[in-house]
Amino acid sequence: MNEKRIRRIPMKTWTTKQRYATYDTYSKKELDRLQKLQRDSKWHLAYHLQPKSGLMNDPNGFTYINGEWRLAYQNFPFGPVHGLKSWENLVSNDLQNWRYIGSGLQPHAPYSMQGVYSGSGLAQGERQFLMYTGNVRTEDGGRISTQLGAWVEPDGELHELSQPLISGQPNGYTAHFRDPQILERDGRYYAILGAQREDKRGTILVYSAERPEGPWQLDGPLDFGFDSLGYMIECPNLAFVDGSVVLIFCPQGLDQSVCAYDNIYPNMYIVADDIDWASRKLVNPGPLHNLDVGFDCYAAQVVNEPNDHAHLISWMGLPDTTYASDEEDWQGCYSLARELHVIGKRLKQLPMMDSLIGAQMPVANATIDLVSVLHFEWQIGVDETLVVGNSKEQLRLKFNDTGVTVDRSGVASSNADDFGKTRSVPLVAGKHSADLYLDRSCFELYVDDGAGVLSGRYFPEDATNWTLKQAADTQVAVTGHKTKSIF
Structure with missing residues (x-):
């Protein structure tokens, strides 16, 4: 960053x-x-x-x-x-x-x-x-x-x-x-x-x-x-x-x-x-x-x-x-x-989001709208970091055997950094999924159908040209949908 x-x-x-x-x-x-x-x-x-x-x-x-x-x-x-x-x-x-x-x-x-x-x-x-x-x-x-x-x-x-x-x-x-x-x-x-x-x-x-x-x-x-x-x-x-x-x-x-x-x-x-x-x-x-x-x-x-x-x-x-x-x-x-x-x-x-989920959007080599939801699926045994962001600012999501970690230290403006810049949802063995709801200055991550929840504010200075970056041999499957605005 x-x-x-x-x-x-x-x-x-x-x-x-x-x-x-x-x-x-x-x-x-x-x-x-x-x-x-x-x-x-x-x-x-x-x-x-x-x-x-x-x-x-x-x-x-x-x-x-x-x-x-x-x-x-x-x-x-x-x-x-x-x-x-x-x-x-x-x-x-x-x-x-x-x-x-x-x-x-x-x-x-x-x-x-x-x-x-x-x-x-x-x-x-x-x-x-x-x-x-x-x-x-x-x-x-x-x-x-x-x-x-x-x-x-x-x-x-x-x-x-x-x-x-x-x-x-x-x-x-x-x-x-x-x-x-x-x-x-x-x-x-x-x-x-x-x-x-x-x-x-x-x-x-x-x-x-x-x-x-x-x-x-x-x-x-x-x-x-x-x-x-x-x-x-x-x-x-x-x-x-x-x-x-x-x-x-x-x-x-x-x-x-x-x-x-x-x-x-x-x-x-x-x-x-x-x-x-x-x-x-x-x-x-x-x-x-x-x-x-x-x-x-x-x-x-x-x-x-x-x-x-x-x-x-x-x-x-x-x-x-x-x-x-x-x-x-x-x-x-x-x-x-x-x-x-x-x-x-x-x-x-x-x-509660079913009526606000819009059309599917591409996520590979495509711009990520910060009014959207990303869906992840993976198996325990994965050790991989995905980056959502641009050349200046990023949110990082790390998937491994201990859980899912969100790191917001790469965003220009967050809050209460004295209390840490990462948070994690622990996992047990098996197949897992998560939904990341992105809005312009907040996010909510729901893991395994809401068994774990991790939410937070973030304040990007530049929300343009955000993309999803992951390894070529990634073991985390990702799909995305646009979300509708109520305001």
Whole structure:
């Protein structure tokens, strides 16, 4: 690779006052300017969800209702920073073709003055109930976390409850108390929340109620086989899949001896046979696994559907991390929606892409479009590196007996390089396959029908004349298809 790096535009330094300035501080002209920057970006994505402007982080309110999927993204519209958050709404009939349908929950007094944080949705007939965290910052820099509720009518009209569902954290816990997932099981409502004990240990709390509006009572911490996993747990989700229960969550500060991971914070999961709500205990939980072994995966949110079906979408980003698109005043995107299945105590994640796969394209001695999917097949025993790129920038894929490795060090702009420039999916003996979904500034690699997933961001300065390079006597068969754009 050409070692000369592109000179970066210095990033704006945001003060706390600027981050939490109310939206009416900004003009429509400024918002239009920011939205145009995102649309015109060379890193604008073709078929991955992205913000219209500013920052996109956690997926929220993921609900299957009235024959369609509703999703919101947490958004600070005015810059690539974690500022004053609101929700922006999307809808899809197939989890592939998404439409923006306007703004959702907005920050306001008295309970969400410094932001509408993460939450979930639940279908109740033709209405949707939202449960979410409101954030207030105190003058001394502290926080007040309040769990709030709202109804969404079939026509999209929003009715926020005037009183909190849960006014504050229970005794023995800090104000790091957020990200409720609301569930209905056997005629009762449950909510699980990420929390931090006063001794700085992360946990998941269970609440229950007879109605979505409450009153909600604290049942206690969830027993999922570990007393503590780091200093804070964020974004806990329960998925009910193929007769099993899957707990998906983000433990911050997790000891590497418990489960190895490469990113600043991991997104993990545990598969159990069932959950006993009376004792708040997962039944026969399996080991801890990485949800995605790639570079950029966090805050995955699940939608539970009828007949033990579930899908998830994750934020292809990480907290406390900067990205090359920050220089254009936008940041963030989402993974493809993934259909979940359980085999043993492991998840399989299948990308929802069938309607977006286009015509077959040549891959040998041909230009590779960065809006495409490449399919690989090989046998264990192969030791080969394939290069997708041009004379200046490349992604490298190494296939050998230990697994599949993606190396993004050859791209001019990546992110969080201090945490490593390679990631790997381990393999066992046999015949293998993988699908590499390329978009203009992100990729997702699904190995062996979703038994392993590796995703990440990359920011090529020059996306022209990319080709696939492999040995003349290659033992890795490759085919390719163009993919359709949804934007």
